[in-house]
Amino acid sequence: MQYKLGKQSMGSIIFNIFNYSLMIFLACITLFPFMNIVSKAFSSSAKIIAGKVFLFPRDFQLDAIIHVLFEPQFRISFKVSVFVTIVGTLLAMLVTVMTAYPLSKPKLRGRKFFLRIYIFVMLFSGGMVPNYLLFRSLHLLNTIWALILPSMLSVFNMLIVKNFFEQLPESIEEAAIIDGASNMRVLFTIILPISTPVIATVSLFYAVDYWNNYFSAVLYITKQNLRPLQQYLYELIQSSMNLTDEMGVIKDLDLALDVIPESIRAATIVVSTVPILLAYPFLQKYFVKGITIGSVKS
Amino acid sequence: MNKNFIRKDGIMMRKVLTLLIITLLVTSFITAGCTVSEKPSATQDSTTEAASEETSAKEEKPVLKVLGTYTSTNLDEDFVSNLIAEKTGYKLEYHLLPEQNADQKLMLEISSGEYYDFLKITPTQFGLLNSSGALLDITDLLHEYAPNVMKHVSEYGWKVTTTNGRIYGIPREANGLTEESRFYGFKNNGLGVRSDILTELDLELPTTMDELYEFLAKIKNAKGGYPLTGSSPYEPSVLRGLGLDNAVEWYDVNGDYVPFIKMPALVDYLAYMQKLYKDELLDNELPINKDENIKEKFINGKSWARINYSIVSIQNDIGALKENNPDALIHVITKIKKDPDTLPVIYDQTIAEVVECVPKSSKYPVDYVKYANLRSDLDLYLSVYLGIEGVSYYVENKDAPYPDYYPILPEFNKYGSGQAYYGFVPVGWRQNLWFARVRKVKEMGDEFERANSDLKNQITLKDLSAYSLGLPESQKYRAALNTYITDELRKAIVEQTDPQTAINNIIKEWEKMGGKELEEVIQKWYKDFK
Structure with missing residues (x-):
């Protein structure tokens, strides 16, 4: 009995060693594709073409990264994406919180009606062409706002925030109101500071959405100066893959001569991952919370 | 409890904020870092626009708003684009279609009445717009303001953009040469072979189909493995030996067009490729090979020859090959004979690559036509x-008649952009200038010269079939039919189905998939076109 409590049995030790090694190995495997891209970004083209780059750079060099940083379209697209992500997330949070707060109050008149409207638009939308025509009439085509406005209120995110607000103790607000605080003041100085888990989660949802947004640009943007990074990346990779037609014939010899080497494609991906990569590890834990936040009502 | 809750979350909030600020700082640092040496940025829209308004006011030339096909080059910053603007005096406001769903996006833009002065689109897209009546008739404007354009575009080119005798667009043609050129009927693709295997085994490049078989068999005996690798079922040099070409989809047989899949010689081709596959001379991973691993096998000496290899790929591959063997070169066999007495056929194919046209919403059609004319001046x-x-x-x-142009590096690299808005010049003349680009890399230029120098041992035929790409039926069926043929031929090589039966089955299905309808339309089109 003592033996078993103090020390683990041999079988159990072997099992643990095996288990841990297997799990560590599996965890590492998930990193392989990423490491492969990073290695390619720092390797010479010759080694990549020869298929000698796998997990670590060969013939270490920074040429590809430097090339990417000085590529005009990359710089422009990077700026557009950073702007859209930061401004878009801030505005989206403002709109979401201000929509969710009143809807979380049972005393709001017509609350159910408004909620149903929101849920309706979450399930059904006007469609692509009417949206395009709407943006055209509002003179929003080829403006930065065409990238920000369409996803400024996600009903799903709003419902998460609303459910969170509903869980907060009513007495805190009542105390503030008795002390003479207005509704806005209650929201911004009392409710928001105690809602950080949901704010962080939903902000991250929005930020990732904005950062990855690609479709709004395809639909509403034709100017190169407003192309976001994801569209640039997608098209960069696609254009090097679609050099030949269905019969294996090179469609455009000039394009084939200008083909972007793999190291530069990899470097573009690596550089464009940096911002989200910096934020992600620190905020990732909120993602888990985000799924469960507001799901249980007491 | 609540106090703790608030304090704890206050700390969390601060943490989150700090992280956000760090991220912000890092990203702005990166963006700022990138902009150090920036010229007046193209993102400053208003300034650029204001500046161009100023110049146009001075020269009384409006800024032309164009919607063009996708390019990853930023045209506002592109050296050649700016040079064209400077030399013609016309500035452009560039708008681009996306890489994917370009046709739908174009239709959306034009049908909603969005204003553009001109469009630079593919012949297929031109066909779509022209059939819906969205384009302006520019016949009279061309006659009045564009003598260069009228002179330079070929008779066939004009047919692509003419409906009922009226011209709705200007085609930019590519590929063709005329007989005075020393590269008449040049080809850029074929069987890629590493030169070091020739020296090592004392072999010569094969010139007939039997020699090619022997050649690969000798490499196999000496080195093992699969001497020939690739993923495409089409090897252009062998096809040319049999009078075919994978770039040519329709063949003039006694004045009628016959589709590639119905050409009798294709049965011989399939049988030959099946033999290579069966005797393990051709990579058994043919159906699953991807470009990357084909390159890898070729560069690392697992295979010594590759199918459907283009001379333009030498510029990227040669560096990697030289690391393995500094003396190695890549040869490309563009044609081989069926037998010692039969000459291979080289198709000199001219295509309309791009069409420029004026939508009805255009504000400055006259200026556009003048601009097109200026760009088409040969000097x-x-x-x-x-x-x-x-x-x-x-x-x-x-x-x-066709002088040889050679690049001076590195200065020439500035002129490398193939995506700028060039004008309309005689197709052979332009092709001849293009050869300077192949000569950018010595090994590529040399191989191009070697592969295309022997004009005596070939029959050169003109091919006009690619002018039909804008036909509505072609848009509807072509891509799917070609994908089908390619997949099925590859399957037939691997599965060793009887060649005649395999091709008969493909034809049957091909006709059902729309091939029959396409064939009738193309037949009729060819009668009018030629």
Whole structure:
């Protein structure tokens, strides 16, 4: 009995060693594709073409990264994406919180009606062409706002925030109101500071959405100066893959001569991952919370 | 409890904020870092627009708003694009279609009445717009303001953009050469072979189909493995030996067009490829090979030859090959004979690559046509396509009808952009200038010369079939039919189905998939076109 409590049995030790090694190995495997891209970004083209780059750079060099940083379209697209992500997330949070707060109050008149409207638009939308025509009439085509406005209120995110607000103790607000605080003041100085888990989660949802947004640009943007990074990346990779037609014939010899080497494609991906990569590890834990936040009502 | 809750979350909030600020700082640092040496940025829309308004006011030339096909080059910053603007005096406001769903996006833009002065689109897209009546008739404007354009576009080119005798667009043609050129009927693709295997095994490049078989068999005996690798079922050199070409989808047989899949010689081709596969001379991973691993096998000496290899790929691959063997070169066999007495057929194919046209919403159609004419001036074209003689290029054989142009590096690299808005010049003349681009890398240029120097041992035929790409039926069926044929031929090589049966089955299905309808339309089109 003592033996078993103090020390683990041999079988159990072997099992643990095996288990841990297997799990560590599996965890590492998930990193392989990423490491492969990073290695390619720092390797010479010759080694990549020869298929000698796998997990670590060969013939270490920074040429590809430097090339990417000085590529005009990359710089422009990077700026557009950073702007859209930061401004878009801030505005989206403002709109979401201000929509969710009143809807979380049972005393709001017509609350159910408004909620149903929101849920309706979450399930059904006007469609692509009417949206395009709407943006055209509002003179929003080829403006930065065409990238920000369409996803400024996600009903799903709003419902998460609303459910969170509903869980907060009513007495805190009542105390503030008795002390003479207005509704806005209650929201911004009392409710928001105690809602950080949901704010962080939903902000991250929005930020990732904005950062990855690609479709709004395809639909509403034709100017190169407003192309976001994801569209640039997608098209960069696609254009090097679609050099030949269905019969294996090179469609455009000039394009084939200008083909972007793999190291530069990899470097573009690596550089464009940096911002989200910096934020992600620190905020990732909120993602888990985000799924469960507001799901249980007491 | 609540106090703790608030305090704890206050700390969390601060943490989150700090992280956000760090991220912000890092990203702005990166963006700022990138902009150090920036010229007046193209993102400053208003300033750029204001500046161009100023210039146009001075020269009374409006800024032309164009919607064009996708390019990853930023045209506002592109050296050649700016040079064209400077030389013609016309500035452009560039708008681009996306890489995917370009046709739908184009239709959306035009049908909603969005204003553009002109469009630069594919012949297929031109076909779509022209059939819906969205384009302006520019016949009279061309006759009045564009003598260069009228002179330079070929008779066939005009047919692509003419409906009921009226012209709705200007085609930019590519590929063709005329008989005076020493590269008449040039080809850029074929069987890629590493030169070091020739030296090592004392072999010569094969010139007939039997020799090719022997050649691969000898490599297999000496080195093992699969000497020939690839993923495409089409090897252009063998096809040319049999009078076919994977770039040519329709063949003139006694005045009628016959589709590629119905050409009797294709059965012989399939049988030959099946034999290579069965005797393990051709990679058994043919159906699953991807470009990357084909390259890898070829560069690392697992295979010594590759199917459907283009001379233009030498520029990227040669560096990697030289690391393994500094003396190695890549040869490309563009044609081989069926037998010692039968000459291979080389198709000199001209295509309409791009069409420029004016939508009805255009504000400055006259200025557009003038702009097209200015760009089509031969001297101006040469100065933006190759740059300045003695600085970015030099000429040999000046007195020949088609002189040889060679690049001077690194200056020539500035002129490398293939995506700028070049004008309309005679197709062979332009093709001849293009050869300077292949000569950018010595090994590529040399191989191009070697592979295309022997014009005696070939029959050169003109091919016009690619002008039909804008037909509605072609848009509807072509891509799917070609994908089907390619997949099925590859399958037939691997599965060793009887060649005649395999091709008969493909034809049956091909006709059901729309091939029959397409064939009828193309037949009729060809009768009118030629």
